[in-house]
Amino acid sequence: MSGVLLRLAWTAAVAAQAVLAPVPAAAAPDPQRPVSQLLTDLQRLYRQVEQATETYNATAGQLKRQQAEVARLDGELARARLALQDSRMDAGRLARQQYQNSSDLSPYVRLLLGRDPQHALDEGHVIGRLARERAKTVASLTGTEKKRDALARAARKALDTRLTLADKQKKQRDDVTAKLTDVERLLTSLTPEQLGAVARLEQTGVADAQRKLTTSGALGDDARPASDEGDRAVAYAMDQLGKPYQWGAEGPKSYDCSGLTSQAWDHAGTPIPRTSQEQWARLKRIPLRDLRPGDLVVYYPEATHVAMYVGNGKVVQAPRPGEKVEVSPLASYPVLGAVRPDASPAQAPATEAR
Structure with missing residues (x-):
């Protein structure tokens, strides 16, 4: 059985890999449709899973940063x-000193009644210094109280934001689970003959897309060597071959698409954004004809899938639920464009490649 057919035969294993709350059952899909329609339905469902996964990943990143902010503010x-x-202890000492001197003549009165002008002048300096110290003590107490109150408000707000993000993440997790269940339901409704026909049709479509991409000259001559960082990123990604796809995972035992690419570049010494959409939005875009190993190829108009170019028209990727990290034709999915994680900031942005 081919790798494509194996991934189409994936069933309850997907639900088992993520320990999540079960979702309500939906109406069973109708398998009595043309093979082309079945493939379209499966691709649509997989795409929805990946969109929901990248949304979940983005919220997970926000939640992680917010948890760090809460910890910082608490500290x-x-x-x-x-x-x-x-400050309150200093203020208390000041109050006690004032109380203890309350029955004596004020230092200021003693200054006015003093017989020795020089002594009076010296004592005036002392009085001035004491006054400044008392003013500083009062100001310190006031300022510290204001800072405490401001930090308390910020900490409460940060905690509220964290709780909101955690609730949002849970809802997104349930959304991914529901979409995975839809995929599983459709796959289990198909006969082995239908699964085989869908797999062959998908393989034919990928081969046609790859041939068109190659003959059009869009990939260039593939003679560009990888950078040192790109070499390290490719080596890391290739070391992950055979590890299972798992949504929301970023290694070391399993990965989703952007978990693999972000971890590969992180190990290469060039940290990049976590999600495919952030990678597309924030990294330097390059034409497909300028691809070199280590560059990232982004797919679908919403930038919801990403893979790493390894040369010769191939990418290494964590494809989708039920599959494992593998080397695939670049045109396995509809290409949006490409980005270069280690591009020089001085480079001019490239036009979007589609």
């Missing part, structure tokens, strides 16, 4: 409370 708030405690 600052704890330090501010300690500083406030110190």
